[in-house]
Amino acid sequence: MNAFEVLADPTRRRIIELVGSRERSVGELVDALAMNQPAVSKQLSVLRYHGFVAARIDGKRRMYRMLPEPLAEVDAWLAPYRRFWANRLDALQVHMDRNATRRDKTDGN
Numbered sequence: 001m002n003a004f005e006v007l008a009d010p011t012r013r014r015i016i017e018l019v020g021s022r023e024r025s026v027g028e029l030v031d032a033l034a035m036n037q038p039a040v041s042k043q044l045s046v047l048r049y050h051g052f053v054a055a056r057i058d059g060k061r062r063m064y065r066m067l068p069e070p071l072a073e074v075d076a077w078l079a080p081y082r083r084f085w086a087n088r089l090d091a092l093q094v095h096m097d098r099n100a101t102r103r104d105k106t107d108g109n
Contacts, residue, residue, distance in 0.1 A: 003073040007074065022065075025061045
């Protein structure tokens with residue numbers, strides 16, 4: 001399973017979002033996701049196996065945190081699309097600035 005297959009599941013994406021902001025216990029994830037503990041644990045197992053999250057023991061709890069390295073594959077894949085949209089958005093800004101200047105001139109400002 002590659003990074004895209006791991007991220008294809010909306011529950012796994014949500015878990016990554018949750019543990020990306022701060023460490024969370026399984027119980028916190030169960031509550032946030034409104035899912036049962038076995039279902040959350042199954043998704044965490046997939047994420048751990050593929051290196052998206054890491055766990056540490058804190059007393060009787062496991063605390064999960066995001067590992068950013070697997071997201072580098074996704075980031076690399078998205079890079080050309082970011083450039084595509086950045087160029088388009090820059091062109092849109094130039095167009096809007098020109099139209100605003102024209103409107104100002106016709107309005108007498």
